[in-house]
Amino acid sequence: AQSVTQPDIHITVSEGASLELRCNYSYGATPYLFWYVQSPGQGLQLLLKYFSGDTLVQGIKGFEAEFKRSQSSFNLRKPSVHWSDAAECFCAVGPSGGSYIPTFGRGTSLIVHP
Amino acid sequence: DAGITQSPRHKVTETGTPVTLRCHQTENHRYMYWYRQDPGHGLRLIHYSYGVKDTDKGEVSDGYSVSRSKTEDFLLTLESATSSQTSVYFCAISGTGPSGQMTARQEEQYFGPGTRLTVT
Numbered sequence: 001a002q003s004v005t006q007p008d009i010h011i012t013v014s015e016g017a018s019l020e021l022r023c024n025y026s027y028g029a030t031p032y033l034f035w036y037v038q039s040p041g042q043g044l045q046l047l048l049k050y051f052s053g054d055t056l057v058q059g060i061k062g063f064e065a066e067f068k069r070s071q072s073s074f075n076l077r078k079p080s081v082h083w084s085d086a087a088e089c090f091c092a093v094g095p096s097g098g099s100y101i102p103t104f105g106r107g108t109s110l111i112v113h114p
Numbered sequence: 115d116a117g118i119t120q121s122p123r124h125k126v127t128e129t130g131t132p133v134t135l136r137c138h139q140t141e142n143h144r145y146m147y148w149y150r151q152d153p154g155h156g157l158r159l160i161h162y163s164y165g166v167k168d169t170d171k172g173e174v175s176d177g178y179s180v181s182r183s184k185t186e187d188f189l190l191t192l193e194s195a196t197s198s199q200t201s202v203y204f205c206a207i208s209g210t211g212p213s214g215q216m217t218a219r220q221e222e223q224y225f226g227p228g229t230r231l232t233v234t
Contacts, residue, residue, distance in 0.1 A: 032221050043204055043225040044157075051219065090156065094221035100208070101147070101172075102221050106156035 002027045004093050006105035013081050014113045021076040021108050023065075023091035033074040034092040034102065035065055044090060050074065061085070086112045117141045118226035120205050126232045133192040135229050137205030139185075144209040145220055146188040148172075148180060150201040151228075157204070163188055195233045203229045 003026045013019050025031055032051050036044040048059025055067040065076045074091060088109050094102030117140035127133050137146060148160040149172075159172030161180040169180050177199060181189045192199055205226040208219075 032219065034222065036225075041228075043227045044206075046222070046224065049222060092223075100145070100220040101159060101162065102223065104157045106154070 002031070002093055002103050004091055004103050004105040006089075006091055006108045008108045009106075010109045010111060012111040012113060015083050016080050019076075019078045019081045019085075019110070021089055021091075021110065023074045023076065023105060025072055025074065025091075025093045027072075027093055030069070031093045032095065032102070033065070033067060034094075035059065035063070035074070035076050036090045036092065037061075038088040038090065038107075040087070047076070047089075081110075081112055083112050083114060086110055118205060118207055118224065120203075120226040120229050122229060123227065124230045126234060127195050128234055129196060130194050133195050133231065135190045135203055135231070137188045137190070137226055139188075139207050141207075142185050143207040144185075145207060146182065147206040147208075147223065148178075148188065148190045149204045149206065150174065150199075151204060152201050160190065160203075195231075197233050199231065200233045201231060203231060
């Protein structure tokens with residue numbers, strides 16, 4: 001069965017600093033990969049997605065992620081974090097066996113210090 | 115905006131009472147899902163639907179039932195609410211609707227704003 005690991009429960013960065021959130025997956029073939037962000041009291045918003053092709057994908061709000069097959073990773077990055085980026089971030093991988101339903105990681109809480 | 119609404123947005127109920135949460139979508143997407151979100155557990159799938167009257171169980175389906183009598187509505191019912199069902203519930207959709215407004219793989223999900231349910 002596939003799985004998703006987000007090793008960091010919390011990440012704290014200073015405003016203006018760069019950011020990298022880790023996501024590792026276990027999957028037998030080329031996965032579909034997603035990053036979602038959840039602001040406090042809100043639903044999940046899709047930041048970016050990878051299906052195939054260029055392994056560096058650009059998303060909304062200045063985020064990007066790179067698919068590295070050799071490392072089974074899909075880390076989320078941003079060169080300069082803004083206070084409004086504080087949120088819970090979820091990595092997801094799909095499909096799952098014969099199902100199209102993605103598997104979600106447990107999330108990383110992004111804390112931004114002024 | 116994927117045109118997804120959830121109602122109610124907040125609800126407090128007593129143990130043993132039935133509760134129904136509604137998810138409504140406006141773009142005729144085929145697939146709909148109910149998740150619950152709890153600290154330390156992330157998102158867990160309760161039930162999902164792959165068409166009108168076609169539903170299946172997720173990983174935490176005990177104590178929950180669902181119905182989908184028309185494309186736009188997916189109802190989640192707690193037959194007899196328990197304190198362990200206090201949670202935030204999210205509806206999600208995926209897939210391309212007949213309108214073609216959202217071309218996406220069926221694995222690509224879009225979420226509603228959530229319902230915060232408290233069972234006392």
